[in-house]
Amino acid sequence: MAERILSGSEVVLQALADQGVEVVFGYPGGAVLPLYDEIFKQNRIRHVLVRHEQAAVHAAEGYARSTGKVGVVLVTSGPGATNAVTGLTDALMDSIPVICLTGQVPTHLIGNDAFQEADTTGITRPCTKHNYLVKNPDRLARTMHEAFHVASSGRPGPVVIDLPKDILVGKAPYLEPSQVQHRTYNPVVKGERSQIEEALEMLASAKKPILYCGGGVINSGLQACKLLTEFTRMTGAPITLTLMGLGAFPASDKQYLGMVGMHGTYESNMSMHDCDVMIAIGARFDDRVTGNLDFFAPHSQKIQIDIDQSSINKNVPVDIGIVGDVGHVLEDMIKIWKAKQYKIDANALDSWWKEIEGWRGKHCLSYKQPKDVIKPQHVIRRVHELTRDRKTYITTDVGQHQMWAAQHFGFEHPYEWMTSGGLGTMGYGMPAALGVQVAHPDATVVCFTGDASIMMNIQECATMTQYRLPIKTVILNNRYMGMVRQWQQLLHGSRYSESYSETLPDFVKLSEAFGFTGMTCNNPADLDDAIKKMLEIDGPVILDVAVDDKENCYPMIPSGKPHNEMLLGQETDGNEAIDSDEGMVLV
Amino acid sequence: MPPTELLRSETVKETEISKHTISVLVDNESGVLARVIGLFSGRGYNIESLTVAEVDADAHQSRITVVTSGTPMVIEQIKAQLSRLVPVHKVSDLTLAGPSVERELALVKVIATGEKRVESLRIADIFKARAVDATNNSFVYEIIGSPEKIDAFIKLMAPLGLSEISRTGVAAISRGTLTM
Ligand SMILES: Cc1ncc(C[n+]2csc(CCOP(=O)(O)OP(=O)(O)O)c2C)c(N)n1
Ligand SMILES: [Mg+2]
Numbered sequence: 097m098a099e100r101i102l103s104g105s106e107v108v109l110q111a112l113a114d115q116g117v118e119v120v121f122g123y124p125g126g127a128v129l130p131l132y133d134e135i136f137k138q139n140r141i142r143h144v145l146v147r148h149e150q151a152a153v154h155a156a157e158g159y160a161r162s163t164g165k166v167g168v169v170l171v172t173s174g175p176g177a178t179n180a181v182t183g184l185t186d187a188l189m190d191s192i193p194v195i196c197l198t199g200q201v202p203t204h205l206i207g208n209d210a211f212q213e214a215d216t217t218g219i220t221r222p223c224t225k226h227n228y229l230v231k232n233p234d235r236l237a238r239t240m241h242e243a244f245h246v247a248s249s250g251r252p253g254p255v256v257i258d259l260p261k262d263i264l265v266g267k268a269p270y271l272e273p274s275q276v277q278h279r280t281y282n283p284v285v286k287g288e289r290s291q292i293e294e295a296l297e298m299l300a301s302a303k304k305p306i307l308y309c310g311g312g313v314i315n316s317g318l319q320a321c322k323l324l325t326e327f328t329r330m331t332g333a334p335i336t337l338t339l340m341g342l343g344a345f346p347a348s349d350k351q352y353l354g355m356v357g358m359h360g361t362y363e364s365n366m367s368m369h370d371c372d373v374m375i376a377i378g379a380r381f382d383d384r385v386t387g388n389l390d391f392f393a394p395h396s397q398k399i400q401i402d403i404d405q406s407s408i409n410k411n412v413p414v415d416i417g418i419v420g421d422v423g424h425v426l427e428d429m430i431k432i433w434k435a436k437q438y439k440i441d442a443n444a445l446d447s448w449w450k451e452i453e454g455w456r457g458k459h460c461l462s463y464k465q466p467k468d469v470i471k472p473q474h475v476i477r478r479v480h481e482l483t484r485d486r487k488t489y490i491t492t493d494v495g496q497h498q499m500w501a502a503q504h505f506g507f508e509h510p511y512e513w514m515t516s517g518g519l520g521t522m523g524y525g526m527p528a529a530l531g532v533q534v535a536h537p538d539a540t541v542v543c544f545t546g547d548a549s550i551m552m553n554i555q556e557c558a559t560m561t562q563y564r565l566p567i568k569t570v571i572l573n574n575r576y577m578g579m580v581r582q583w584q585q586l587l588h589g590s591r592y593s594e595s596y597s598e599t600l601p602d603f604v605k606l607s608e609a610f611g612f613t614g615m616t617c618n619n620p621a622d623l624d625d626a627i628k629k630m631l632e633i634d635g636p637v638i639l640d641v642a643v644d645d646k647e648n649c650y651p652m653i654p655s656g657k658p659h660n661e662m663l664l665g666q667e668t669d670g671n672e673a674i675d676s677d678e679g680m681v682l683v
Numbered sequence: 684m685p686p687t688e689l690l691r692s693e694t695v696k697e698t699e700i701s702k703h704t705i706s707v708l709v710d711n712e713s714g715v716l717a718r719v720i721g722l723f724s725g726r727g728y729n730i731e732s733l734t735v736a737e738v739d740a741d742a743h744q745s746r747i748t749v750v751t752s753g754t755p756m757v758i759e760q761i762k763a764q765l766s767r768l769v770p771v772h773k774v775s776d777l778t779l780a781g782p783s784v785e786r787e788l789a790l791v792k793v794i795a796t797g798e799k800r801v802e803s804l805r806i807a808d809i810f811k812a813r814a815v816d817a818t819n820n821s822f823v824y825e826i827i828g829s830p831e832k833i834d835a836f837i838k839l840m841a842p843l844g845l846s847e848i849s850r851t852g853v854a855a856i857s858r859g860t861l862t863m
Contacts, residue, residue, distance in 0.1 A: 217714060222725050226769040229713070246769055280710065281769045406763035409756055 104236055104264040105134040108197065111240035113140050114273050117168050119159065119534055120144070121152040125172020126212060127199025130264040144534055144563060147555040149176050151527035153183020153254075154553070157192045158531030161514045162489055164317055166193045166248050167531065173199040174212030177258075178219065182521060184254045185223040189518025190340060191315055193252035195243055196224075202262040203231050216258045225253030226281075231260065233268035241276040250283030251404040252315055283403060287420030292428050295375065295399040295416045296438055302373035303444035304451075305333040308356060308385075311340030311517065312378020312402060313422050314510045320423030321345070321510045324377065327430050332445055334452055336364040338379050339502055340517040347506035353452065354461075357385040358653050359499040362460035362662055363452055365651075368393055369659035370451070376400040378422045381411040382518070383682075391658030401425050460651045460664055461503055470620050472497060472572045472643040475627075476504040479542060479570060482627050487539040488512065489532045493525035493549030496578035496649040501544045523552030526569060530556060533565040540568065540631065547573045547597045557610035560636040568630050569638045571603065574645040582648045603640040618642035655682035702731070702752045703778040704785060704855045705762065708863055710770040711737050711745040718768050719747055728753065728761050732787075732830070732852035744772065748855050750830075775863050777855050785855040789833045790815070791824045795844030803843040810836045821846075 102110065108131060112120070119142045124132045135143050146152045149171045156167025171180050177198040187194045201210040217229045226246050228239045239257060247255040299305055307328055313320050321344045328335045328351055335345055336356040345352055354361030356368055365387075368374070374396045379385070381400075386392045389411065398414040400407075401422055408417035418425055432438075465474045490505055491514040492498040498515055507513050514532060516524040529543040550571055560567055572578075580595040607614025612635050617626040623641070630637045650665025709715045716735055723730050731750040738746045751761060758776070765774045777783040791812070793803045796819075803822060807814065812826035826836050830853055837848060857863075 218717070221714065221718060222721055227714075250767075280772050404763075404767065406760060406767055408763070409759055410763075413756060 100270040101267050102270050103130070103134075104233060104259070104266055104268045105130040107236050107268045107270050108240060108259070108264070109134050109138060109141065110270055111237055111273075112168065115241070115244045116165070117141055120168045120170050121146055121155040121159070121531065122170030123147075123149050123152055123172065123176060125176050125199060127173035127201060127261050128170060128176075128197075128259075128264070130261065131170060131197070131199075131259075143170075144530070145559065146527065146530070147558050148553060149179035150183050150523065151530070151553050151556050151559070153180050153187060153194060153196065154521075154524050154527035155531035155534070156194045156196075157183065157187050157190070157524075158491060158514050158528030159535045160192050160194060160531075161314075161528075162511050162532040163535045164511065166195055166244055169194060169196040171196065171198055172212070173201055173216070174214045177214055177216040181219060181223060182519075182523075184220055184256065186516055186519040186521045186524065187254040188223050188225065190516065191252050191311060192254070193247040194254040195247055196254060196256045198256055198258050199264075200229070200258045200260040203260045204262070206260065216256065220256045223254070224256050225251075227256035227258065229258040229260075230263050233263055233266055236263060236268045237271040238276050241271070241273045242278055244273075245276075245278055246281055250281070251312075251402075251407075284419050285403070285421040285424050287401065287418040287425035287428060289428065291416055291418045292425060293432060295418060296429060296433055296436070298397055298399060298416065299331065299333075299373055299375060300433075300438040300440055302333075302440055304367075304370060304372040304448045305331065305440060305445075306367050306371040306374050307331075307333055307335040307377065308338075308368065308374055308379055309335060309341050309344055309377040310338040310379025312380075313341055313344040314378075316378060316403075316422040318510060320421075320426060323423060323426035323430060325349075327426055327433070330430065330433055331440055333440065334367055334449070336360070336368065338382070338385055338517075339515065341379065342502060342513045343507035343510040346508045348508060353456075355502055357382075358387070359503065359649055359651065361503070362458050362651050362664065363455035365653065365659040365662055366455045367452055371396050374398045376402075376414070377426070378402060380407045383411070386412065387653045388656050388658045391660075393659075458664065460662075465620060467620060469644045470618065470623060470641060472574065472647055473500050473504050474620070475570065475572055475623065475641050475643065476500050476544065478623055478627055479544075480505045482624065482631065483540055483542070486631075487536070489514065489529075489536060489539055489541045491515065491525045491528040491532060491541070491543045493543075493545040493552075494520045494522045494579075495546045495549060496574070496582065496647070497544050497546045497549075497572040499579075499649045500572070522546075522549040525549060525553075526556045526560075526567070527553050529567045529569070530559055530563075530565055533567050534563070541566075543567055543569045545569060545571050546578060547571055547575060547600055548577045554606075557607070557612075557636070557638075561611040564635065566633075566635050566637075569636070570630075571638065571640045572643050573600070573640050574643050574647065575600065576645055578645075578647075579649070585648070586654065603638050607636075607638045612636040612638075614638045614640065616640045616642070698754050700752055700754055701758070701778075702750065703758050703776055704783065704853060705749045705751065705765070706775045706777055706855065706863060707747040707749065707765055707771060708738075708773040709745050709747060709768075710772070711743045712770055715745070715770045716747070718770070719749070719765065722764055722768070723749075723751070723761075726760075726764065728757065734852040734854055748853055750853050773863050775857075777857055780857055781861060782858040783855050784858055785829055785853050786827060787830050787833055787851055787853050788825065788827045789837070789848060789850040791826060791837060791840055791845065792821060792847040793824065793840055793844045794821045794846045796820045799843045803840060806836070806839050806843070812836060
């Protein structure tokens with residue numbers, strides 16, 4: 097086949113098109129002008145102009161997480177690239193496939209401290225899955241295709257391609273995706289059969305089994321989530337999900353125990369603590385999940401399935417570690433479970449469920465909605481209730497509101513829940529919602545945010561207006577950095593150092609200034625009407641809900657405590673100080 | 684490497700710290716060494732020695748030899764983390780793979796006159812170190828051997844006018860027919 101010689105910019109755009117990219121989130125600048133010129137000349141790929149490069153990456157994450165596709169970002173050199181670093185780190189921590197194209201000064205100026213030069217590959221090396229600096233035009237097309245392969249296969253993650261301006265302007269040969277074979281990066285997807293058999297044997301002999309599943313199931317895809325549901329029902333075992341895993345199994349199912357971890361449910365954490373066989377599927381034993389490792393599930397045998405070998409035996413030693421794609425492994429597990437007619441002892445399972453029902457009986461998420469002040473949990477529940485008949489996607493920022501959303505919004509399907517789990521990035525919510533709404537123009541996209549978090553990417557209101565993205569932003573406004581205030585109350589003698597939101601803007605006027613509707617609500621009796629009105633408005637809305645500023649997020653496993661020492665809140669009435677030096681040093 | 688080799692957990696429960704020599708075959712591309720070193724510093728693993736050089740010019744492959752230490756769980760992590768770097772082809776734990784040969788070269792400068800100078804020559808002779816440079820009041824010795832042998836040599840030279848040391852770090856390879 098004759099080689100096609102194009103300009104570097106044409107090669108980049110052609111490669112994006114051939115990789116099935118429909119939209120790029122970006123922000124222009126000197127080093128990427130040739131690419132923007134190319135974007136101007138074509139209409140296959142849509143460009144969404146954000147107002148800050150961090151937001152471009154979060155938007156791409158929202159796009160990726162809600163579609164299962166790769167999100168694409170385009171930023172300029174120097175400050176464009178450094179602004180993207182938080183987003184890249186966020187995508188790395190949560191295993192989100194993102195390609196970030198960064199401009200770079202021309203190759204002959206690299207190393208000269210040229211205008212807007214930054215050592216982008218150096219800076220992003222620890223916060224990407226992989227990165228490239230393209231210095232040779234012959235490698236441009238190959239690098240583009242390879243980057244998509246690396247970002248989306250194995251454990252997904254962000255990949256940076258740094259593009260010097262002379263490479264974009266000069267000539268470069270084009271290669272089709274099919275002409276590129278990767279030399280080293282070919283992750284294992286099939287799990288070892290003997291290990292799978294061993295694992296099922298172990299599970300079948302369990303008396304107190306639990307399935308503990310995470311974001312890896314969602315990364316593996318919709319089919320993997322279906323298989324997980326099938327497998328869970330076949331075994332009859334209880335299942336819990338991590339913050340990143342919400343939606344991988346329907347929340348309304350009676351086998352579902354709710355979320356696990358620091359703000360997970362009582363029944364879920366107690367079951368994790370008391371189980372005798374735990375099977376971790378696409379979950380990485382994060383410290384927010386395990387609590388104190390010395391007391392983590394002390395009587396259990398553990399099985400772990402993960403595509404990333406380094407996730408296995410990292411924090412918690414397991415008895416059987418299966419490296420493979422969760423979807424593939426689940427498929428084999430279902431086949432073998434059926435073929436060998438495995439069954440967990442019915443009596444044992446029965447008494448295990450009885451025990452679990454006892455814990456469930458505590459109704460750890462219950463709250464009382466008084467007449468005079470709106471409880472934040474209630475807002476989440478009402479939005480959930482009033483969006484049941486719509487296809488709804490939820491994004492959040494970081495703090496108490498995030499945990500309340502995770503606890504109280506029942507996620508029935510994968511891809512509908514976008515949150516910053518690993519990095520906990522305030523400012524994630526609104527830009528992520530942009531990406532989701534761009535991917536799903538007809539769906540309802542709600543961003544639950546806090547009065548502090550929303551200020552961290554508030555400039556994206558302009559993007560919402562420009563592209564008429566009808567995102568519904570709900571502020572659970574407690575006039576505090578609530579999560580900070582809660583920790584200060586529990587761990588630092590109620591000394592609320594710098595956690596009060598002293599000068600908040602008038603969010604109604606602010607919305608209007610950006611060209612869309614702003615609403616407030618502070619009376620419990622008006623809440624439903626406000627939510628309904630917000631949902632009916634054909635355009636972006638910020639709904640500023642004044643909520644109880646003293647409310648703490650419970651249940652809670654304080655840092656350094658084991659699962660069975662949860663604070664339930666109902667008993668303590670939020671006034672319990674945690675007496676622990678150990679907890680003090682932990683985050 | 685087959686996952687089973689890494690993942691049998693009976694071996695990972697101990698907390699004893701041991702030293703491992705790990706060979707890593709990588710694409711010889713820019714930034715690859717920074718990736719490996721960044722992995723160690725970023726995750727708090729320790730590097731006792733690290734050497735790198737191209738071993739296959741046609742395939743553009745380099746071999747990195749890292750000597751590190753940690754509990755079995757940490758060593759397992761290090762290997763898994765190295766394996767998932769994109770330009771890494773193979774990771775081999777020479778310490779677990781069977782007997783291996785480890786060699787290091789050191790250049791040791793001793794500045795001395797009189798009896799000390801003579802004594803340094805005698806010791807060099809015992810260690811089969813060669814003088815590769817000499818002046819009236821100095822020697823540069825070249826010594827090749829295991830890191831322990833070089834340590835011992837340096838210790839003996841210390842009171843004899845030892846003034847500068849340059850060590851290559853460890854190169855290592857399995858004994859017998861076993862290859863990476
Ligand atoms: C970028 C960033 N800075 C600081 C923090 C630490 N932090 C975690 S939660 C929180 C408070 C968030 O307040 P708000 O958005 O009002 O949410 P609330 O907890 O009140 O619901 C802070 C400051 C963070 N997670 N991210
Ligand atoms: Mg707040």
